[in-house]
Amino acid sequence: MTTAEQILPFECVLSEEESRVLETVDIYVSDVEPKETERVIKFLENHCPRDNEILCHAKRIKKTSHDKGFTLAVLICSVEKITITELTILINNHNLGSILKPRIQQICKYPAITRSQFDEWRKLWPINFREDPRRETKFTLKEIERIKQYMDNAIQLSSQAKSKGELPIGCILVDPKKNITLSEVIDTRNSTKNPLRHAILNCIDDIASLERSNRVKKSKKIEVPRKRTFNEVTIEGKDDVEITLDEDDFVEQRENVESAYLCVQWHLYIQGLDEYFMVVQTQYQSFKGLLQHKIDDLPLIDC
Incomplete structure (x- = not known):
């Protein structure tokens, strides 16, 4: 059974782009006779x-159907690009003054990311839209049960952290394909007085430490640039460190003040600039509301 046949026990957290409301910009448009379309x-x-x-x-052309047939309108350009006076002169210089009569029309400022945005925003003017199939993450019942167990473990970790004054x-970082827990950590910002010792960063550091250890052992045997893998983590090169977690990896965490989060399709990129400095970037899809009744029993905090 897939997500299309079931109600998931968690909901997707929309990004800023996905939750964006309609914003508009002004453009010049003009009605045009169908026979003049190619020339225009x-x-x-x-x-x-x-x-x-x-x-x-x-889209360049808007087609409006009605009882007597249809009418066409063309998108000319952005109002920011040229004044109406300059545009009129340009049109007249190309003998199109009797064909194009510019007027100002509003259009959505950003491309639609979700189907709901597309359905609403295209009412102003036709826009291109291609639904990304990767946006819909599917889970089997077996995967959901595993996810619940991992999240329950993460909640238990949070209780352990509290008992230690953290x-x-x-x-928890998991490889779902192999059903292997790669790392389990807690937040240590209180004990270390270090604002960077958040549970997620501790988890990343834990994986990096394991890989460094693995790398040192292998470096004693071979001293040339190489490519190798460690639990779906790919390391390339000799001097720079680049870690990419498998596309299907996910992270469960007790985070924020209201809910725990499940992160899937998690990409983690770590690049070591030198022995002291490191750049970390992450990309993931996040869900909330998993085991919410247990989360509600935990103290509210500001992360």
Whole structure:
């Protein structure tokens, strides 16, 4: 059974792009006779190309059907690009004054990321939209049961952290393909007085330490650039460290003040600039509400 056939015990946390409300910008448009379309489009492509981010998601032509047939309107360019006076002169110079009558129209400022955004924003003007199939993460019943167990373990870690005088936050990193727990850590910011010792960063450091140890052992045998793997973690090169967790890896953590979070399709990139400095980037899809009744029993904190 997949997510299409069941109700998940958690909900997706939308990104800023996914939860964005409609914002608009002004553009010039004009009605156009169907027989003049080819000529007009050629003029627009040569003199008013859609070469900016504002219009890249918008379609050039809008078709409106009605009882007597249909009418066409063309997108000319952004209002920011040219004044109405300059545009009128440009149109007249190409003998299109009787064909194009520019007017200002609003259009969505950003491309639609979700289906709901697309359905709402295209009412202003036709826009391109391609639904990303990777956005819908599917789980089997077996996977959900495992996830619940991992999250329960993370909650227990948070209780252990609290008993030690730490912030009640636990983090678990798992390889779901092999069903192996790679790391289990707690938050240690209280005891270390270090703001960077958050549970998630401790988890990352734990994995990095294991890989460094593995790397030192192998470096004694071979001293040339190489590529090797450690629990779905890929290390490339000799001097720089680049760690990429498998696309299907996920992290369960007790985080924030209201809910625990499940993170899937988690990409972790760690690049060592030298022995002291390291750059860390992460990409993941997050869910909330898993085992919420147990989370509610934990003290509220500001992470």
